[in-house]
Amino acid sequence: MKARVFSGIQPTGSPHIGNYLGALKNWAKIQYDYESIYCIVDLHAITLYQDPKELRQKIQELAGMLLAIGIDPAHSSLVVQSAIPAHVELAWMLTCVTPVGWLERMTQYKAKSAAQETIGDGILQYPVLMAADILLYDAKVVPVGDDQTQHVELTRDIAQRFNSLYGETFVMPETRLPSVGARIMGLDEPEKKMSKSVIGSGHAVSLLDPPDLIRKKVLRATTDSNPAVDFDRLGPGVANLLTIFQAFSEWSDARVRQHFAGMRYGELKKQVADVIVAALEPIQKRYHEIMDEATYVARVLEESARRITPIANATVEKAKRAMGLYTPD
Ligand code: TYM
Numbered sequence: 001m002k003a004r005v006f007s008g009i010q011p012t013g014s015p016h017i018g019n020y021l022g023a024l025k026n027w028a029k030i031q032y033d034y035e036s037i038y039c040i041v042d043l044h045a046i047t048l049y050q051d052p053k054e055l056r057q058k059i060q061e062l063a064g065m066l067l068a069i070g071i072d073p074a075h076s077s078l079v080v081q082s083a084i085p086a087h088v089e090l091a092w093m094l095t096c097v098t099p100v101g102w103l104e105r106m107t108q109y110k111a112k113s114a115a116q117e118t119i120g121d122g123i124l125q126y127p128v129l130m131a132a133d134i135l136l137y138d139a140k141v142v143p144v145g146d147d148q149t150q151h152v153e154l155t156r157d158i159a160q161r162f163n164s165l166y167g168e169t170f171v172m173p174e175t176r177l178p179s180v181g182a183r184i185m186g187l188d189e190p191e192k193k194m195s196k197s198v199i200g201s202g203h204a205v206s207l208l209d210p211p212d213l214i215r216k217k218v219l220r221a222t223t224d225s226n227p228a229v230d231f232d233r234l235g236p237g238v239a240n241l242l243t244i245f246q247a248f249s250e251w252s253d254a255r256v257r258q259h260f261a262g263m264r265y266g267e268l269k270k271q272v273a274d275v276i277v278a279a280l281e282p283i284q285k286r287y288h289e290i291m292d293e294a295t296y297v298a299r300v301l302e303e304s305a306r307r308i309t310p311i312a313n314a315t316v317e318k319a320k321r322a323m324g325l326y327t328p329d
Helices: 017-030 052-068 084-094 101-106 107-115 120-134 145-166 211-219 236-249 252-260 265-292 296-323
Strands: 004-009 037-039 076-080 141-143 174-176
Touching: 004 017, 004 120, 017 037, 017 141, 017 236, 037 052, 037 211, 037 265, 052 076, 052 265, 052 296, 076 296, 084 120, 084 141, 084 145, 084 265, 101 145, 107 120, 107 145, 141 145, 145 174, 145 296, 211 265, 236 252, 236 265, 265 296
Parallel strands: 004 037, 004 141, 037 076, 141 174
Antiparallel strands: none
8 A cells, every 4th residue: 555645735825836846746646646635624714814705715716736746636635624524623633742841832823823813723733633633643754844854753743643642643753855855945034934924925935937038037036246146155145046047947957057156146037937936837737727617626625525524524533532532333
């Protein structure tokens, strides 16, 4: 039997090249080597307020985008988290074995709670729900960007604690980062991770940006006071542009060095924009075709949920038995 892969993405903001290079590209690549489950995590999205109408729409659009980037419903399951209640059931059981101190130490919790006056308990519980997502399917491999590494580590800690309290129940998952592009930085602020939630026209390249907008954003990207690429003194902005190019092109380090050494920033940016446009054009074309087909996305989501719900329910059952909760015999 093939080992299982699980990963998720929130239906908030608009998916960008950081999501693509850090995670989604890998999802499509490894789906044939594993039994893959990819999840639109709407229950995670509501840890911050979402406009209900917009959220519904974004779930559909994100599903269309995941199909457009190459998630193949004949090989992978593509589901919406809230369609499978077992995620929440297992999350509660895991909550009860998770020390609050572990959750308060999470970088994402600290950042989100610092930015809000009052925060919902969901922000604190967020990584427990994520642990439930992963453990529910005995996932061995979790393809994510670098910012999720801490959450996967916590998932292992929670699984270990559960296993030691109640007996071997969960499989230990492992993070799978891409070799290049695990952390794409904002074009305007290369010290900060490219983020879906940052509103700013020059921050992120959305997967649906038209070519002229992509070129404009890349040409405006922050660099430094050097005139040309110097690999001995790479500023964060130039390093980020080179990473973006390399992740899209899949060139080797040596080829990138040889090609870009001494290149003026204007030309570097032009070539980076070209590689992004060339990669996104076919994805955008497929996206529009998919969204024009009235029931295709809904059908994929429903069939996938039907296929994997029994796996999720079996794990909940196993965890309930392990904990001594009521299960009808
Ligand atoms: P989310 O929706 O923030 O991001 C989806 C994926 O994109 C990656 N990513 C990036 N990679 C490189 N550079 C960036 N600037 C960048 N920004 C985002 C993320 O690492 C992620 O892989 N908590 C998760 C969703 C989740 C999940 C899960 C993931 C819920 N349950 C279970 C894996 C397994 C999140 O908010 O991802």
